[in-house]
Amino acid sequence: DAGITQSPRHKVTETGTPVTLRCHQTENHRYMYWYRQDPGHGLRLIHYSYGVKDTDKGEVSDGYSVSRSKTEDFLLTLESATSSQTSVYFCATGQGPPGEQFFGPGTRLTVL
Amino acid sequence: DAKTTQPPSMDCAEGRAANLPCNHSTISGNEYVYWYRQIHSQGPQYIIHGLKNNETNEMASLIITEDRKSSTLILPHATLRDTAVYYCIDSNYQLIWGAGTKLIIKP
Numbered sequence: 001d002a003g004i005t006q007s008p009r010h011k012v013t014e015t016g017t018p019v020t021l022r023c024h025q026t027e028n029h030r031y032m033y034w035y036r037q038d039p040g041h042g043l044r045l046i047h048y049s050y051g052v053k054d055t056d057k058g059e060v061s062d063g064y065s066v067s068r069s070k071t072e073d074f075l076l077t078l079e080s081a082t083s084s085q086t087s088v089y090f091c092a093t094g095q096g097p098p099g100e101q102f103f104g105p106g107t108r109l110t111v112l
Numbered sequence: 113d114a115k116t117t118q119p120p121s122m123d124c125a126e127g128r129a130a131n132l133p134c135n136h137s138t139i140s141g142n143e144y145v146y147w148y149r150q151i152h153s154q155g156p157q158y159i160i161h162g163l164k165n166n167e168t169n170e171m172a173s174l175i176i177t178e179d180r181k182s183s184t185l186i187l188p189h190a191t192l193r194d195t196a197v198y199y200c201i202d203s204n205y206q207l208i209w210g211a212g213t214k215l216i217i218k219p
């Protein structure tokens with residue numbers, strides 16, 4: 001399995017506060033992805049990166065920003081968290097389509 | 113929105129083959145068929161993918177019809193640990209996830 005860690009694993013925060021989630025990989029994969037998953041739904045892509053400092057938006061990017069300053073780390077930032085951003089966030093990595101994606105364990109974020 | 117159609121749930125007896133169907137009504141020529149699964153609240157796990165030909169690996173077999181409008185994932189000898197939500201996706205770049213099929217393996 002790809003070595004993918006996410007931190008924190010759980011976070012409770014208040015509306016309006018900034019939040020940063022971190023994804024770290026040890027596999028030297030070129031692509032990294034941030035998804036969110038809400039109850040009863042599949043994953044939705046927030047942002048992805050196809051190389052250091054190369055990022056692009058996914059289908060639900062509003063309210064989120066990302067940064068990738070080195071291959072192994074991909075940060076997801078909620079500049080001002082809202083209750084609608086309460087979700088489970090998954091990071092994934094891969095060598096790029098059409099190859100497989102490897103997923104991290106997820107971060108459960110609650111915005112009160 | 114997801115481009116594929118899957119039944120919301122299925123049961124299978126332990127030890128039997130589990131056959132999970134998927135419809136790809138709008139798949140285009142350069143889009144691959146992917147299957148992933150998600151066990152409880154863990155991160156999704158890749159199972160298999162293919163373009164036109166049938167594929168087999170240590171986890172499963174993938175059967176794609178000649179017109180590529182449908183596929184079937186086959187778990188040859190299902191175990192209780194195969195209870196999960198299974199997602200089929202067709203894509204040539206970003207993965208668009210639907211709600212998947214909840215597969216319950218019964219003893």
